[in-house]
Structures are given as structure tokens and as C-alpha cells.
Amino acid sequence: xxxxxxxxxxxxxxxxxxxxxxxxxxxxxxxxxxxxxxxxxxxxxxxxxxxxxxxxxxxxxxxxxxxxxxxxxxxxxxxxxxxxxxxxxxxxxxxxxxxxxxxxxxxxxxxxxxxxxxxxxxxxxxxxxx
Numbered sequence: 001x002x003x004x005x006x007x008x009x010x011x012x013x014x015x016x017x018x019x020x021x022x023x024x025x026x027x028x029x030x031x032x033x034x035x036x037x038x039x040x041x042x043x044x045x046x047x048x049x050x051x052x053x054x055x056x057x058x059x060x061x062x063x064x065x066x067x068x069x070x071x072x073x074x075x076x077x078x079x080x081x082x083x084x085x086x087x088x089x090x091x092x093x094x095x096x097x098x099x100x101x102x103x104x105x106x107x108x109x110x111x112x113x114x115x116x117x118x119x120x121x122x123x124x125x126x127x128x129x130x
Contacts, residue, residue: 044128045123056118059077063115066101072085103126
């Protein structure tokens, strides 16, 4: 064999090893991504204090968007813009939103975006979006 053939074989061998490493890395990333996406889609039932479901139902019949980020919890109701949770100063709805945010933080950690749905029987479920 000539040195040119040996150089080509060495290059092909190195390329094959590189492809195997890239394939393994991509497979690992895909498994991680799929595990996260499975966790995002599930609806979880929240146990809120009695009467808080009715308070949330009094705000809107539509789902409520809650988002926990570095600047705190933000709330979007219907088509209105997102407001900080602190904008809801007093009342049962404020305490119900705070409790729902606290329970969501227990369930999903420090950063999350959830869709809060109040059902006809005043039970509350959250679906993690991000």
C-alpha cells in the first residue's frame, strides 16, 4: 500500500468514528428532548383550598395562563395582556391565583408556563406548556 492509500484509510476511519460519536450525541439529545416534551403535555390536578375554584371561575370561564420566570409570576386572563401576580391585590381570586402558582411551583420547579383550567365541578387542572 502506498502512503496515499494509508492516508485515505486513516481519514475514512476518523470520519467513521466522528459519525458514530455524532450519532450517539444526537440520540442522547433526542431522548432528553422527548422526555421533557412528555412532561410538558400532561394535565395535573391541583388541590386548592375550598372555594378557590369558584373564585377562579368568577374571573373567567376560559383557561388562565400562569408563567413563572425570573421576574416572578405573571398572569394572563382571556385576551388581556399579561400582568404580574401582584396586580391582583386582594380578594378570593388573588389568593386563589397565588395558591395555584405555589402549587404549580411545587409540581414543576422554578421556571414554568402552565394553562390553568377550572372545571364545572370547581376542580382545577394545570397543563405545563414550557
